[in-house]
Amino acid sequence: MTDHTPVRRTELSTRDPDVARTAIAEACGEHRPHFRGGRREFRFAMRIVQAGPLALYRAAHSMDAWVESGPYPDFMAAHVVRGRFRFVEGDDELLVPAGGVGRYPSRRSVLHWTDVIGTTVRLPMEQVARIAQRRVETPPRDFRFLGLAPVSPAMAHAWAHLSTFLTRMAATPDNGLDQPLVRASLTDLVATTALAVFPNTTMTAAYVPEPRRVAPSVVRRAQAYLEEHAAEPVTVAQVAAACGVGPRGLQAAFQRHLGYSPLTYLRQVRIARAHRDLAAADPATGETVAGIARRWGWTSPGRFAAAYRETYGSRPSETLRK
Known part of the structure; x- marks a missing residue:
């Protein structure tokens, strides 16, 4: 189902610790943090952007604090820009210093923070489990995260980079978060990165046998499905279910018969639709390259322009002007 819910933005700036305490409790769960420090120098600011299932919290808090919190049913990970976090789960x-990242505990726990500026990314666990199922074809109910720290410094850097990208995007006007394809793409990006960064059961799954061979006719049915649903958020699992095969079998069949994946084919269809819209658009009505790119799932106009040049040998702006 396509997600057309509007983007919700909430901003708060206060020097009153009681107002901050209430705001944190409403945003993060039914708990009330305990603050240490002088009220006179207190500063608190928070911005929340909720785009469908994906939420981004940006907060600055001048006091030291601790709270008994959780359990958190959703996946939540913090990127500390200034100060430090400390998670204690059993x-x-x-300890997450400035520049570090960590996952919020799934069980009831204690969280400390000190004069912090940080970003928290939040996504329903079922969204992450759905992406995990593509990897190992195990029921989503069996999926879980296994640790709070990233698996390596390189993966910690990858999450910090993603967090910074999301923060800048959320602060940019006309960022495309209201577009279903952009929203779905970012949701999948966050889930996929979370699976690579934080220890989880997909990293310890047993050997998965090779998928059974899929006939070329199934690939053609999958192509037709992708063309029909190109304007909607589509996953390989959805396409495979519609064609009566498994996701890994469909992936293997596309590689065998076409030399690329189902999502690469979907990308080709979408750039062709974007080309059609550019050719039919009237710039005088306010249509822009960036707007059409977001309509078809590109969050970066630069990446769209590069893909467009590779496909059509010209800039998208040239097609729009013609």
Whole structure:
């Protein structure tokens, strides 16, 4: 189902610790943090952007604080820009300094922070489990994260980079978050990156046998499905279910018969639709290259322009002017 819910934005700036305490409780769960420090120097600011299932929290908090919190049913990960976080979940403890990242515990835990500026990305766990199922074809109910810290410094940097990108995008006017394809693409990006960065059951899954061979006729049916649903957020699992095969079998069949994946084919269809819209658009009505690119799932006009030049040998702006 295509997600057309409007983007919700909430901003708060206050020097009153009680107002901040209430705002944190409403945003992050039914708990009330305890603050330490002078009220006179207190500063708190928070911006929340909710785009469908994906939420981004940006907060600055001048006091030291601690809170008994959780359990968090959603996936939540923090990128600390200034100050530090400390998560304590049973015997598992994680200190996140400035520049570091960490996952919020799934169980009831204690969270400390010190004069912090940070970004938290939040996504329903079922969204992450759905992406995990594509990897190992195990039921989503069996999926879980296994640790709070990233698997390596390189993966921690990858999450920090993603968090920074999302923060800048959310602060940009006309960022495309209201477009279903852009929203779905970002949701999948966050889930896929989370699976690579934080320890989880997909990293310890048993050997998965090779998928059974799929006939060329199934590939043609999958192509027709992708063309019909190109304007909607589409996953390989959805296409495979519509064609009566498994996701890995469909992926293998596309590679065998066409030399590329189902999502690469979908990308080709969408850039062809964008080309059609550019050719039919009237710039005098306010149509722009960036707007058409977002309509067909590109969050970056630069990447869209590069893909368009590779396909059509010209800039999208040239097609729009013609």
